[in-house]
Amino acid sequence: MVDEADHNDDEQPRDDSAYELDPRAVAGILYAVDTKDQARLIELMEPMHAADIADLLEQLNAFDRGRLIRLYDREFDGDILSELDEGLREDVIAILHPEVLADAVRELDSDDVVDLIEDLEQPQQDVILGALEETDRLAVRQAMSYPEGSAGRLMQREVVMAPEHWNVGQAIDYMRNSDHMPEQFYHVILVDPRMHPVGNVTLGKLMGARRDTPLHDITEEMFTVIPATQDEEDVAYAFNQYHLISTPVVDDEGRLAGMITIDDAMAVLDEEHEEDIMRLAGVGDESSLSDSVADTVKRRLPWLAVNLLTAILASLVIALFEDTLARFVALAVLMPIVASMGGNAGTQSLTVAVRSLATRDLTGSNVWRVIRREVLVGLLNGLVFAVIMGVVGLIWFGSPQIGYVIAIAMVINLVVAGLAGTVIPVLMDKMGVDPALASGTFVTTVTDVVGFFVFLGLAGMVLL
Template sequence: MPETTDISNTQATLSSISESLSAGAFVRVRKLLHDIAAGDVALLLESSPTKTRDILWQMLDADFHGDVLEELSEDVRNGIIGKMIPSRVVDALEDMDTDDLAETLSSLPENVLNNILATMDAQDRLRAEKAMSYGEDTAGFIMNTDTITLRREVTVDVVIRYLRLKAELPENTDTLYVVNRHDFLIGTLSLSRLLTSSPDVNVEDIMDDEPEALTVNMEEREVASMFERYDWLSAPVVDEDGKLVGRITIDDVVDIIREDAEHSMMSMAGLEDEEDTFAPVGQSTKRRSVWLGVNLVTALLAAAVSDMFEETLSQLAVLAILNTIVPSMGGVAGNQTLTLVIRGMAVGHVTDANALWLVRKELAIGFFNGIIWAVLIASVIALWKQDYMLGCVIAFAMMINMIAAGLAGATLPIIMKKMKIDPALAGSVILTTITDVVGIFAFLGTATLFLM
């Protein structure tokens, strides 16, 4: 498939496809689809309603299906594969890189996966099962197996002639790997070093004999962190014994970083990071209802706390007006801390060694913010309502809730991580519940003691 690199031309082509499809000019649509890159076709499919997406997919040549499937988000890809016959899916997956194959197959429903595996020949099935044998979100799961290996005793001239005979290098190759006869990684050789060395020099004289390697079970987030830290373009992957099994390249890491960012953003709203924007109404409603149900329970919990002070609210109507201020301020302050800590955990800044220090810091910030905003709100309320005692009551509640917000925002992600719960998914809801309950209880409870 031709690779379109000019962004303005690509956008114009995508607009032209949409207009031609609306006008029923299907022949023109088919031609335009094969003039743009697979990633652009994927973008067009993801930006189209389901019926339009099905039409566009049917217009693509089967030879291009695999390239486009690699670029699609999980939800959209699964929807398309679910409508294909297994033999067509097998044909599309045949030339797919190992990491893309593992990701594609592992995300499919079990019945669809079994049908596809049953249609594969023995060699392709073995490759697919091997690709999925590593745990998701590990280096082994995202690595490619297309590595070029050398022996240490050969000369530079022999290596260059060998590469010329191959005629083509795997994508994003910047380093060759030196192994012994048992495939143990013993060194690396960059292409730049190879090309600038004398032809009669042996590989062992110019290779790096202390290679940095990733292990198959390393978490992908740690992999991305190491690429960022050391400015790698690629890195070898070894098994538990030190045998070379594959490599990870910078394009894989970019995908990890993007997916992690999407996951954090979408999880805070209770959505899946691969959710299809144009999914059917019923499917989207079902997914979102679960999260809305959780929020309803937490809202009822906050309402139950307010109900405990029904008599106080009935006698002092002004409290009902001011009752939202304290929980709101606590929620904002807590979410600031929560977001900061989750980000710190994601990039590896927050560890067991410094977690307690961070909690103390956020507790201190909550205390000082509490003082600042307690004094400010007390002054505003005292002047507005001409009631200094009411100002003191809301100031005390503000102080308590800001401290609670800082403490909860710092500790919740740490506790959830230890409990194997994603803090980006559940942290915000729990935090909001804490700040609402503490804020309402502190304000109305204090008001009951001193104003009634």
């Protein structure tokens, strides 16, 4: 019998705005700010998640944002700072009262504090560090001593560990009586006498086992330790590849230094994906809606200049066939079609290649197979559109020769597009250059130059 409830759930329309800020709530908050009604403002913002409050602050202009923060005052939560866009953190911290900032920062785990201060200027770093207790300040400074973008920066110092010879009852009693337990954790890390992690015990197995069960009897089969100096991208890949929830981090001597949890690893993946998208579009890897006009211009101008140079290169190719274009106006009409189709096909192959390189699916062992596939796809797509454009050229201009020319040019340019869209990012990755950073410009240049050269060259041979 079909479950009617499940069937009805499937038919319910999806509410895409379920997790968006309620416009009415935002209007109420702004009205409370305008009327300086602090009690009403706190009442409206109390049920909001820290991430939603951060989104609200990012959407407001600087004037309204400052008024809201000053009125919200001591209710400001440290998690809001963690959720804020990096470009706004300095502005918000500058507005907060020092005592409010101190209380907000003390609520954060060490990894969140590191993430908060690593992009700030030294004076603001000192303000935040000064608000921490001595032990927390030492932990943050130690984490900051690791290279930027490393596991040491990503890890949190708050961990739950137990000697490997303990049993379940001893571990449970220890956790119940401890005053320094993390608010959220997933594993108890077993350590040997030299503080080397030797295993993980999940909370589910811990709570389901008898009290006299040795902890080493219920450890997880999959156990991974991460060096503190390991790149955070490799850490995120390991979490995604091996379905990790949390894993210990060790120092140079193999001793337990901290722990990385899945939320931090997934945040790294999200940042990498966002950076790839931004770089593919040539708008920088740290662009946001809160950036000033000057900052936005500064990031975009260099890539627009590169695009201008490549456009000039394509124009020089066109200039070589000036006489041909002067005699056959139809070529000027059809020429952008060849270049545009090649550019789009190249972008498709490029996107697949860059994503596969980022997820490490594209490697030396399968690169030639992928290149052959993209070239074959370009060939087949080219043949399909060659037939279409051949017919269009014949009907539109009444010239079979023009139809032949654009058909052959279409096939060649789409094959080149598939080849360039795969080979260029692979070569850049081999040279240590981020393939998402400049591949798009080079691929577009190749397809434009080849498209114009082949189309106009063939036209010159066939029509003249």
